[in-house]
Amino acid sequence: xxxxxxxxxxxxxxxxxxxxxxxxxxxxxxxxxxxxxxxxxxxxxxxxxxxxxxxxxxxxxxxxxxxxxxxxxxxxxxxxxxxxxxxxxxxxxxxxxxxxxxxxxxxxxxxxxxxxxxxxxxxxxxxxxxxxxxxxxxxxxxxxxxxxxxxxxxxxxxxxxxxxxxxxxxxxxxxxxxxxxxxxxxxxxxxxxxxxxxxxxxxxxxxxxxxxxxxxxxxxxxxxxxxxxxxxxxxxxxxxxxxxx
Numbered sequence: 001x002x003x004x005x006x007x008x009x010x011x012x013x014x015x016x017x018x019x020x021x022x023x024x025x026x027x028x029x030x031x032x033x034x035x036x037x038x039x040x041x042x043x044x045x046x047x048x049x050x051x052x053x054x055x056x057x058x059x060x061x062x063x064x065x066x067x068x069x070x071x072x073x074x075x076x077x078x079x080x081x082x083x084x085x086x087x088x089x090x091x092x093x094x095x096x097x098x099x100x101x102x103x104x105x106x107x108x109x110x111x112x113x114x115x116x117x118x119x120x121x122x123x124x125x126x127x128x129x130x131x132x133x134x135x136x137x138x139x140x141x142x143x144x145x146x147x148x149x150x151x152x153x154x155x156x157x158x159x160x161x162x163x164x165x166x167x168x169x170x171x172x173x174x175x176x177x178x179x180x181x182x183x184x185x186x187x188x189x190x191x192x193x194x195x196x197x198x199x200x201x202x203x204x205x206x207x208x209x210x211x212x213x214x215x216x217x218x219x220x221x222x223x224x225x226x227x228x229x230x231x232x233x234x235x236x237x238x239x240x241x242x243x244x245x
Contacts, residue, residue, distance in 0.1 A: 044105030054080030123188030197233025
């Protein structure tokens with residue numbers, strides 16, 4: 001999602017050698033993210049920006065009957081449409097070219113902001129789509145996650161905020177910490193109503209996938225990571241803001 005026309009959004013979602021675009025752990029995070037955000041939900045029309053293959057769309061349908069999806073990758077829309085009811089409206093567009101009315105009670109920008117070339121401009125446009133009582137729920141991978149800090153200490157990543165080659169191949173433009181995320185939201189004219197972290201993260205996504213798949217860690221362990229993340233949000237896999245216009 002960008003003002004330029006040189007990006008191939010379909011290609012950016014493809015797996016690369018040794019690095020998946022989406023791990024099974026990503027969907028674990030999204031389920032827990034919905035739990036964390038649910039107390040802030042209001043009834044009404046909802047908008048999802050960036051749907052990947054529809055997993056998060058299905059989660060949102062558990063809470064919202066009226067759902068619109070904006071997605072820049074046509075291949076992803078084709079897959080997602082086969083997985084959700086035909087009541088979901090799909091719009092093939094970038095944020096910068098979408099024209100939407102200001103009537104959404106909930107807008108979800110989940111693991112998408114870090115892909116944008118001009119995030120502040122995008123957030124400003126999204127703010128205009130909120131109803132007077134609407135909320136924007138924005139979540140991003142956390143630069144300061146425990147697993148990422150361990151990778152820095154190991155010499156695998158230059159710094160917490162670095163964009164790795166694998167991330168860049170998948171369209172990442174930056175890596176957010178709480179301070180940068182809140183600064184961008186404020187610069188876009190948004191008011192931050194709440195903030196938090198989802199799932200204390202001691203392992204990388206691939207390590208979590210392997211550990212869960214082999215039964216090394218249990219669902220109870222993941223639940224414990226969620227509870228600990230509420231105590232230490234700055235060390236979580238993802239961080240989020242709940243914003244209003």
